[in-house]
Amino acid sequence: MKILLVEDSRFLRRAGERALQKAGYEVLTAADGEEALQIAQDAIPSLILLDMMLPKLSGLEVLRALKQGAATKDIPVIILTGLSERNKDKLLQEGAVSYLEKSDTLVEKDSAVLIQAVARALGKG
Numbered sequence: 001m002k003i004l005l006v007e008d009s010r011f012l013r014r015a016g017e018r019a020l021q022k023a024g025y026e027v028l029t030a031a032d033g034e035e036a037l038q039i040a041q042d043a044i045p046s047l048i049l050l051d052m053m054l055p056k057l058s059g060l061e062v063l064r065a066l067k068q069g070a071a072t073k074d075i076p077v078i079i080l081t082g083l084s085e086r087n088k089d090k091l092l093q094e095g096a097v098s099y100l101e102k103s104d105t106l107v108e109k110d111s112a113v114l115i116q117a118v119a120r121a122l123g124k125g
Contacts, residue, residue: 001025001026001028001046001047001119001122002025002027002028002043002044002045002046003020003025003026003027003028003045003046003047003048003049004027004028004029004030004036004039004040004043004045004047004049005017005020005027005028005029005030005049005118006029006030006031006032006033006035006036006049006051006054006059006062007029007031007049007051007080008031008032008051008053008054008055010119011052011113012051012102013029013031015111015113016080016114018051019030019086019114019115020050020114020115020118023118024106025066025118028043028045031055032054032055032056032057033054033055033056033058033059033061033062034056034057035056035070036048036050036054036057036062037057037062037065037066040066040069040072040075041069041072043072043118044071044072044075045075046075046076047075047077047078047118047121047122048066048075048076048077048078049077049078049080049114049118050062050063050077050078050079050080050096051080051081052079052080052081052083052087052091052104053081053082053083059079059081060085060091060094063072063077063079063094063095063096064094065093066095067094067095073095076097076098076121076122077095077096077097077098078097078098078099078100078117078118078121079091079096079099080100080102081099081100081101081102082101082102083101089123097121098117098120098121100113100114100117
């Protein structure tokens with residue numbers, strides 16, 4: 001299964017990529033919103049992990065574009081953010097399937113929270 005990880009921090013992108021690959025997923029990465037949309041449209045991943053604070057297009061703009069695209073509207077999107085949970089309900093209404101705070105997921109040595117969220121979103125958890 002292909003997962004698109006959209007994260008502008010090289011450190012967090014690599015940490016997430018390693019954790020997902022270790023769990024058996026094929027991982028595509030993007031460092032900004034425009035790249036994320038292009039890869040999503042070209043590769044049609046099984047799941048997208050989307051940071052909210054991105055260069056070029058914000059995570060919210062990417063989420064909205066994905067949910068409006070015929071080829072991408074059904075791809076589950078998990079929001080990854082350092083922002084507080086006050087935006088959670090709005091993001092879920094916009095089409096995200098889950099919301100994770102980055103401090104709880106990608107940076108830990110054991111990224112079990114991230115892997116469990118991915119498995120749940122893909123119907124395997």
